[in-house]
Amino acid sequence: MIGFIGSVFSPWYRWSGRRDPENHCCINVATYGPGSRFTMTDRGRSALRRSADTLNVGPSKLHWTGRQLIIDINEWGAPPMVTPVRGQIILTPQAVTQTEVLLTPDAAHIWRPFAPTCHIAVNLTQGHQWQGHGYFDANFGSRALEDDFDFWTWGRFPMQGGALCIYDATRRDGSTLDLAVEIDATGAVRETTAPPCTRFARSLWQVKRETRADAGTTPRQRLNMLDAPFYSRSLVETRINGEQTTGVHEALDLIRFRQPLLKPMLAVRVPRRANWSFPD
CATH class of the missing domain: 2.40.370.10 (AttH-like domain)
Structure with missing residues (x-):
């Protein structure tokens, strides 16, 4: 599962000139095996809300409690399996690092291995319920x-x-x-x-x-x-x-x-939903 602000693999973001990352955000979920699904809906600025401990992207949300990352998923699978992907993922880090790594000398790309060792509990539709070993990191970039x-x-x-x-x-x-x-x-x-x-x-x-x-x-x-x-x-x-x-x-x-020919292919798997209204 990946949360994007500035969806780096979205053709819509590329076609827009990458001028406004907050207008191209998404929650990407990929499950494997029987009942596998893939979600990567490119959403507009109105779908984004964030604070120091919470990231909302449309109907899905990531929330840091101080001890756990709780991820509430409410997405739709990409074609051809256009069905709901819903549920919750709870990630409990063993420890949180304070390290960041420059991937380019000018710091245009940075990697943060926040918690390389975690416990994870997954409870999603299509029968994906399990607990095991997890991982949490992030990438940041200005190009x-x-x-x-x-x-x-x-x-x-x-x-x-x-x-x-x-x-x-x-x-x-x-x-x-x-x-x-x-x-x-x-x-x-x-x-x-x-x-x-x-x-x-x-x-x-x-x-x-x-x-x-x-x-x-x-x-x-x-x-x-x-x-x-x-x-x-x-x-x-x-x-x-x-x-x-x-x-x-x-x-x-x-x-x-x-x-360039790859982008129209990706658009089939990465639908664009520009408008979203949060419930009052």
Whole structure:
């Protein structure tokens, strides 16, 4: 689940010239397996309300209690499964970090790993009720991702005593980002050295994929979670510094995303709803 102000993958936001991020906000929910749904409605400024502890986007809401992030979902699935996606997600962090990471030297893109280790409780329609291991982070940017990056991969892998988060990217100026950070149970963040990037099987849309792996290990997909012409999200198993782990992995091909013909395809999955009125 992702909350956007300035919906970076919305064709409507791109076509608008990205001048007004508050006029393109959304709550993206993706569920997997039987009854899976995908929601990414691009909503206008009238649908946005926010305060220090609450974000409302149309009928959905995120609220921080000081101890938990409570997410109330009330969305509609994207075509072809246009049905309600409703319910609640409760995220309870083990610890909250105070760290931010510059993804470009000029701070145009910033990553905040707020809580890499959480407990999550999910209760949504279409039979998605479960509890388990969760994660909470955020990205902030003052320029379009595709203006500054050609390709990136991200991974968050549970490790003994905490989590390992990995960012690898190729910027458009030819420079690279090579980042691995460990976050322990207290929320302490430490940059570390991880083994080199290792290629593994491409996604269904042939997006290239790579992540860190010890010598002699080839990462492998354990679950396909989301597949698009420019994006892959999956559960990936690898071995890092001698420890076998399975975590969430993303690969983002921004060269493909820059192609104009892709935007009309996305518009089918990302409907625009410009007007919204909150109940009095």
